[in-house]
Amino acid sequence: xxxxxxxxxxxxxxxxxxxxxxxxxxxxxxxxxxxxxxxxxxxxxxxxxxxxxxxxxxxxxxxxxxxxxxxxxxxxxxxxxxxxxxxxxxxxxxxxxxxxxxxxxxxxxxxxxxxxxxxxxxxxxxxxxxxxxxxxxxxxxxxxxxxxxxxxxxxxxxxxxxxxxxxxxxxxxxxxxxxxxxxxxxxxxxxxxxxxxxxxxxxxxxxxxxxxxxxxxxxxxxxxxxxxxxxxxxxxxxxxxxxxxxxxxxxxxxxxxxxxxxxxxxxxxxxxxxxxxxxxxxxxxxxxxxxxxxxxxxxxxxxxxxxxxxxxxxxxxxxxxxxxxxxxxxxxxxxxxxxxxxxxxxxx
Ligand code: NDP
Numbered sequence: 001x002x003x004x005x006x007x008x009x010x011x012x013x014x015x016x017x018x019x020x021x022x023x024x025x026x027x028x029x030x031x032x033x034x035x036x037x038x039x040x041x042x043x044x045x046x047x048x049x050x051x052x053x054x055x056x057x058x059x060x061x062x063x064x065x066x067x068x069x070x071x072x073x074x075x076x077x078x079x080x081x082x083x084x085x086x087x088x089x090x091x092x093x094x095x096x097x098x099x100x101x102x103x104x105x106x107x108x109x110x111x112x113x114x115x116x117x118x119x120x121x122x123x124x125x126x127x128x129x130x131x132x133x134x135x136x137x138x139x140x141x142x143x144x145x146x147x148x149x150x151x152x153x154x155x156x157x158x159x160x161x162x163x164x165x166x167x168x169x170x171x172x173x174x175x176x177x178x179x180x181x182x183x184x185x186x187x188x189x190x191x192x193x194x195x196x197x198x199x200x201x202x203x204x205x206x207x208x209x210x211x212x213x214x215x216x217x218x219x220x221x222x223x224x225x226x227x228x229x230x231x232x233x234x235x236x237x238x239x240x241x242x243x244x245x246x247x248x249x250x251x252x253x254x255x256x257x258x259x260x261x262x263x264x265x266x267x268x269x270x271x272x273x274x275x276x277x278x279x280x281x282x283x284x285x286x287x288x289x290x291x292x293x294x295x296x297x298x299x300x301x302x303x304x305x306x307x308x309x310x311x312x313x314x315x316x317x318x319x320x321x322x323x324x325x326x327x328x329x330x331x332x333x334x335x336x337x338x339x340x341x342x343x344x345x346x347x348x
Contacts, residue, residue, distance in 0.1 A: 003256040004080040004121055006031030010253060011078040013037045014085030016047050018216035021205035022246035023082055028054055030250055037062040037074050037085060050207035065106035071113035080253045081123045083110045086175065088217050095167035096159040103171035104178050111182040114190050124193045124252045129238055131173035132196050145309040147262045191259035193252040198266045202242030202332050203339045211347055222275055222333055223340050231272050231296040237306055239270045241326045251318040258318060264311040267326050271301045278333045285337060
């Protein structure tokens with residue numbers, strides 16, 4: 001495949017989401033034309049406004065990603081695809097209907113649409129570290145996850161399990177496998193890149209949400225410390241900066257040698273106690289606000305180091321130095337908290 005460059009046209013599914021909005025902004029600022037998909041007209045208007053009615057951005061309404069022809073119109077004339085539209089939350093009750101089917105069938109729909117579109121050169125799927133992590137291994141202090149690792153979760157485990165995080169992780173691994181299987185079986189004219197970020201933190205692109213109740217799941221973890229009784233256990237201790245992740249999506253399209261590669265996109269480790277410590281140590285958050293966050297055991301970290309991961313491939317292949325160009329966890333969390341506190345004030 002040749003490399004994709006501006007002003008070529010990129011389809012971004014889930015353009016109204018937390019990560020999708022940043023990806024659209026990153027592509028537009030690089031000079032790409034962007035077609036964003038959303039589920040209804042209200043969301044289309046909101047996204048257009050969010051990007052100041054940039055003429056390089058058009059919106060297409062795709063009400064149901066599980067329709068096998070869902071993306072057939074939106075993808076026409078596109079050279080690359082970022083597929084982000086997929087459910088991420090921990091409040092679902094019907095795991096098959098709400099998580100597995102949209103995630104897996106949505107991935108199949110985008111692969112099918114790309115195969116019917118000669119102009120498409122590359123499809124980038126936003127997978128997750130959830131598709132890599134093996135919870136059944138238990139605490140594994142010496143384990144270093146790499147791109148070769150896969151979650152062992154099956155469809156039945158996701159459908160019939162009792163915990164939503166397990167069903168979410170199953171939805172991500174099975175969706176990513178759907179894309180790789182499609183590539184192997186159908187041998188399409190496009191190539192594939194999958195990105196596996198950790199828990200993504202950082203300020204929302206302005207205009208993404210109007211109310212805190214619509215806050216995305218990963219940033220909700222930080223906001224969930226406010227007015228909490230205590231600091232929750234850290235379940236997924238790897239984080240990714242939204243700024244770096246949006247850039248990684250653009251580079252996944254433009255870097256020729258990234259074709260048919262999988263990437264762990266991780267900024268580092270974190271601990272919920274660390275998030276609380278950052279808030280309490282910040283000089284830009286007023287003391288009257290800080291008291292809403294439990295102090296916990298200052299400086300305490302999860303006792304048994306669960307695992308680490310190696311995301312050096314991002315630097316080697318995408319030429320993105322996550323440590324050097326990223327904002328730190330401190331800067332990321334404080335900027336996010338300030339934005340969320342302002343939103344809370346506005347909507348009181
Ligand atoms: P958001 O909830 O902010 O965005 C999700 C996007 O997917 C929205 O556009 C949403 O549309 C769409 N979507 C959700 N459910 C469906 C569905 N059933 N059918 C069609 N579209 C749907 O989440 P993020 O931006 O955080 O997530 C974007 C992608 O990144 C997802 O694939 C997620 O799994 C992945 N990811 C996220 C991480 C994180 O920490 N945030 C970590 C790793 C991966 P609508 O607004 O209409 O619901």
